[in-house]
Amino acid sequence: MLRAEGIYAVGLEPTKGLREAAEARDPAGSYIDAMAEKLPFKDESFDLVVSYLTLIDIDGIEEAINEMARVLRAGGSLLIANLNSFSTAGNRQERADGSDYFEIDDYLDERAEWVGWRGISIRNWHRPFSRYMQLLLATGLRLVYFDEPAPTGGEPEAAQRYRRWPYLHLMEWQKA
Numbered sequence: 001m002l003r004a005e006g007i008y009a010v011g012l013e014p015t016k017g018l019r020e021a022a023e024a025r026d027p028a029g030s031y032i033d034a035m036a037e038k039l040p041f042k043d044e045s046f047d048l049v050v051s052y053l054t055l056i057d058i059d060g061i062e063e064a065i066n067e068m069a070r071v072l073r074a075g076g077s078l079l080i081a082n083l084n085s086f087s088t089a090g091n092r093q094e095r096a097d098g099s100d101y102f103e104i105d106d107y108l109d110e111r112a113e114w115v116g117w118r119g120i121s122i123r124n125w126h127r128p129f130s131r132y133m134q135l136l137l138a139t140g141l142r143l144v145y146f147d148e149p150a151p152t153g154g155e156p157e158a159a160q161r162y163r164r165w166p167y168l169h170l171m172e173w174q175k176a
Contacts, residue, residue, distance in 0.1 A: 069139035
């Protein structure tokens with residue numbers, strides 16, 4: 001999608017299976033085996049840094065956010081799409097009558113759990129939203145956009161479920 005807009009993109013993915021899937025979908029792309037906590041790029045290398053549903057998968061979140069800010073050029077943007085902390089703090093539950101609800105517990109406690117799909121295991125972190133915000137603000141970046149978008153398209157049942165509790169948020173941060 002970025003290439004269609006004339007943007008040269010470099011993908012960073014430390015999980016072999018996910019990196020191979022990206023390479024298969026986009027053979028002309030550039031994909032690097034590296035960790036967000038130690039980006040293999042010089043200071044101010046990029047006009048745009050994108051973190052798409054990855055902050056919850058990073059063990060060293062403080063280092064990773066500092067690295068994202070470090071490689072961003074002055075005037076550049078950091079775009080973040082992340083699972084909402086309310087979503088990572090809870091689970092969908094079912095009542096005796098078959099209806100469902102979302103239970104949130106231990107919201108302020110950071111914790112990780114292993115999740116897996118298609119033969120790939122990744123550790124997902126729950127962190128309170130304030131943790132992300134404090135780390136991002138400490139970099140000197142400025143928040144210029146925030147949204148919790150409503151679902152569009154897809155299976156109607158899933159879309160309705162995602163409307164009932166906060167699922168994800170979008171943010172744009174700019175470097176002065």
